[in-house]
Amino acid sequence: QDTDQSWDDAELRQLLQTLPKEQGWVSGTTLYLYQGFWLSAVSAGGLKPVISLQRHFQALDSDVFIATFPKCGTTWLKALTFSTLYRNQFAGDEHEHPLLSFNPHQLVRSLEVNVYLNNPCPNLENVCVYKPRLLSTHIPYASLPTSIKDSRCKIVYICRNPMDMFISLWLFTSKLIDQTKELLSLDEAFDMFCRGIVGFGPFFDHVLGYWKASRENPDKILFLQYEDLKEDISSQLKHLAVFLGVPFTEEEQKQGVVGEIAKICSFDKLKELEVNKNGLHVVGIRNKDFFRKGEVGDWSNYLTPAMVERLEKLIRQKLDNSGLTF
Numbered sequence: 001q002d003t004d005q006s007w008d009d010a011e012l013r014q015l016l017q018t019l020p021k022e023q024g025w026v027s028g029t030t031l032y033l034y035q036g037f038w039l040s041a042v043s044a045g046g047l048k049p050v051i052s053l054q055r056h057f058q059a060l061d062s063d064v065f066i067a068t069f070p071k072c073g074t075t076w077l078k079a080l081t082f083s084t085l086y087r088n089q090f091a092g093d094e095h096e097h098p099l100l101s102f103n104p105h106q107l108v109r110s111l112e113v114n115v116y117l118n119n120p121c122p123n124l125e126n127v128c129v130y131k132p133r134l135l136s137t138h139i140p141y142a143s144l145p146t147s148i149k150d151s152r153c154k155i156v157y158i159c160r161n162p163m164d165m166f167i168s169l170w171l172f173t174s175k176l177i178d179q180t181k182e183l184l185s186l187d188e189a190f191d192m193f194c195r196g197i198v199g200f201g202p203f204f205d206h207v208l209g210y211w212k213a214s215r216e217n218p219d220k221i222l223f224l225q226y227e228d229l230k231e232d233i234s235s236q237l238k239h240l241a242v243f244l245g246v247p248f249t250e251e252e253q254k255q256g257v258v259g260e261i262a263k264i265c266s267f268d269k270l271k272e273l274e275v276n277k278n279g280l281h282v283v284g285i286r287n288k289d290f291f292r293k294g295e296v297g298d299w300s301n302y303l304t305p306a307m308v309e310r311l312e313k314l315i316r317q318k319l320d321n322s323g324l325t326f
């Protein structure tokens with residue numbers, strides 16, 4: 001019988017001894033290969049909260065999950081899904097919109113980064129104020145708790161061109177660490193990334209896991225791409241609303257509700273809010289670090305032609321015959 005007490009640090013230490021490991025991107029950190037993906041040991045988003053939630057989380061049929069690989073547009077998708085799903089719960093005064101006072105990560109909590117970080121059996125009632133419950137995860141599809149895969153809940157996944165995602169992650173990580181730590185050089189981190197060694201990676205396994213699952217079960221998993229949202233946010237939002245079972249009515253469309261949601265969730269709007277300029281994320285990250293450039297193609301300012309060639313080759317190999325393109 002699984003109890004909270006059965007999962008303790010001794011068990012974690014024992015498990016760690018059996019897992020393949022690699023030095024992480026930041027000095028003094030280690031990544032462990034668990035169920036085919038790389039994780040740190042105990043920190044936010046690490047092995048301990050992941051195993052806790054795999055053991056204890058019970059999905060409801062009405063739940064909605066945002067699933068992403070880090071730096072693929074999680075913050076944006078949280079804002080968009082939250083604003084679409086709950087629009088009738090705070091409709092009315094536009095100055096009351098929760099996004100004006102809270103960072104998207106406070107409104108939509110991540111299972112492994114904070115909900116299960118220090119508590120193997122958190123009270124989800126306190127975590128999800130609005131209903132239906134909306135939560136997020138970076139866990140690959142194959143390793144999601146069984147109840148998420150088996151229930152009728154919905155999953156919205158977003159991916160992004162790996163070149164932009166990689167640059168976004170490397171720059172983000174450089175902002176997270178203090179002077180006592182060192183981050184791998186861009187070259188070294190790029191090599192690790194291409195070899196799949198990155199938190200929640202390999203990247204391509206993550207993306208393809210959700211891609212295949214969404215093709216098999218399109219009513220359960222909606223697969224979005226960051227670049228498509230940048231290109232045409234209105235049609236992507238309408239698509240999202242239909243998927244969530246809350247399509248925009250003709251009346252709402254006439255009133256410009258779609259445009260209002262797109263605007264309040266836009267990079268320029270969110271970045272300038274006081275909470276996102278000076279606030280702290282629930283696990284101590286500065287909210288402002290979630291908003292850098294928000295552009296497509298910024299990788300060209302960082303990657304050398306040789307790096308681009310290597311990653312393009314990898315993209316071709318990995319996505320071959322999958323039907324997915326970047």
Ligand code: A3P
Pocket residue numbers: 068069070071072073074075076164167168169265266267268270290291292293294295298
């Ligand atoms: P860049 O570093 O390329 O600017 P995540 O939210 O998954 O951590 O991803 C962060 C990336 O999304 C960052 O990319 C960030 O600037 C961008 N981003 C954050 N909010 C956004 C928004 N509202 N619209 C578009 N991009 C956004």
